[in-house]
Amino acid sequence: MIDNSTEPKLQRPPAEQRFADELAKLAADDSAPRPPGWALSLQAARAFVVGDDRLGVSRKFVGDPSLIDRALVTLATNRGLMLVGDPGTAKSLLSELIAAAVCGDSTLTIQGGASTTEDQIAYSWNYSLLVSEGPTQRALVPAPLLRGMAEGRLVRFEEITRCPLEVQDSLLSPLSDRVLAVPELEGGDNMVFAREGFNIIATANTRDRGVNEMSAALKRRFNFETVFPIADFATELDLVEAEAAAALERSGVPAPPSRDVLEVLVRVFRDLRSGDDAGGRMQSVMSTAEAVSVAHAVGIKAWYLRGGRAAAGDIVDCMAGAAAKDNREDLARLRRYLEQRAPKHKGEHWRDLHQARALLPG
Ligand SMILES: Nc1ncnc2c1ncn2[C@@H]1O[C@H](COP(=O)(O)OP(=O)(O)OP(=O)(O)O)[C@@H](O)[C@H]1O
Ligand SMILES: [Mg+2]
Known part of the structure; x- marks a missing residue:
């Protein structure tokens, strides 16, 4: 990679670069057997994801370590791994971390969407070469x-x-027969056979569109693992605190919100997520990932607009845009929460939050 210090830094390098030193330490210490084609053993790959104090490896995913074990075991078989769950539960993060650990590269990524084509998944052609020399290896443009x-x-x-x-x-024949046909290629080399180490990690969000919309044939070729939201309040608060501080540091903000303010923020998110409070359940996603991004916005607002630290009142307008989006019912829910629920808590931060309800739009 070019290191040109006059250029702006990358916003988010891939996991294998962000944690290159940790991967190197784990590889050096790794004497356990590795599945063919893997860069690390299952134990070392798990330690990369959930952390290892002895080696100074950070915990990156908060959750049940047995989920990681099951995911890694699946990847060592010839079934694909499908991570499903609510939005913002770290499915993408997990797939990035696992790919970085298992093969040292998390960048062979296909972003699924309504307009995704087979070209973007498997291969396409360099059209000028295709015209001048026909469908040759040189003209082939491989996709992930x-x-x-x-x-x-x-x-x-x-x-x-x-x-x-x-x-x-x-994906059917790559997963079942481990082969991909490129029928246009001339000669005998129009089949690409998978090498050891190849497998697929897919993610699917239970909100956007049902996972049911996947053919039974393809479903059978994946093992499904559900990623759940963080159950424990203190654990979620710790994560939001650490992630927000890191994001704010990258944004040039030296003063992240205090833990007391973040405690209020995480409580509000959890109450609105579960819906067992004054306002009822929000339709918008109230995930941990959203809580981190609101904490980030709150810190930016306080620092760059006022040159100070965030107050609980800052949470309100950041939440309106980041969490309630343009959903009027959700805004009404948020308003009911701030009016009826917030005053039941004691302390200056909850008072602040209650008073800031006037900042809600509409
Ligand atoms: N259990 C968790 N461990 C670590 N980080 C988490 C966890 N849950 C949420 N996060 C936060 O959420 C971010 C990851 O969100 P990510 O985009 O991976 O979620 P996702 O499940 O893929 O969401 P979507 O379904 O919207 O694509 C992390 O960077 C982290 O800040
Ligand atoms: Mg995702």
């Missing part, structure tokens, strides 16, 4: 699936259920 198979790496398929069914089904 073909590269993952040829190089023996993990391929990440984000939001797979947002893709049209026929596009999803292009």
Whole structure:
């Protein structure tokens, strides 16, 4: 990578770069057997994701370590891994971390969407070469699936259920027969056989569109693992605090919100997520990831607009845009919460929050 210090820094380098030193430490210490084609053993890969104090490896995913074990075992078989769950529960983060640990590369990624085509998944052609020399190896432009198979790496398929069914089904023969046909290629080399180390991690969000919209044939070729929201309040608060501080540091803010303010923020998110409070359940996503992004916005607002630290009142207008979006019912729920629920809590931060309800739009 070019290190040119006059250039702006990358906003978010891939996990294998962000945590290169941790991966190197784990590899040096790793004497356990590795599945063929893997860069680390299952134990070391798990330690990369959930942390290892002895080696100074940070905890990156908060949750049940047995989920990581099951995910890694699946990836060492010839079934794909499907991570499903509510939005913002760290499915994408988990797939990035696992890919970085298992094959040292998390960038072979297909972003699923309504307009995803087979070209973006498997391969396409360099048209000028195609015209001048026909369908040759040189004219072939491999997409993540073909590269993952040829190089023996993990391929990440984000939001797979947002893709049209026929596009999803292009994974069938790579997953079952471990081969991809490139019928246009002349000669005997029009089959790409997968090398050891190849497999697929897909993610699907239970809100956007049902996971049911996946053919039974493809479902059978994946093992499903559900990623749940963080159950414990203190654990979620710790995560939001750490992630917000890191995000704010990257944004040039030296003074993150105090823990007391973040405690109010996380409580509000959890109450609105569960819906067992004054306002009822929000339709918008009230995930941990959203809580982190509101904490980030709150810190930016306080620092760059006032040159200070965030107060609980700052949460209100940041939440209106980031969490309630343009949903009028959610805004009304948020307003009811601030009017009826917030005053029941003691302390200056809850008072602040209650008073700031006037900042809500509409
Ligand atoms: N259990 C968790 N462990 C670590 N980080 C978490 C956890 N839950 C949420 N987060 C936060 O959420 C962010 C990851 O969100 P990510 O985009 O991976 O979620 P997602 O499940 O893929 O969401 P979506 O369904 O919207 O794509 C992390 O960067 C972190 O800040
Ligand atoms: Mg995601």
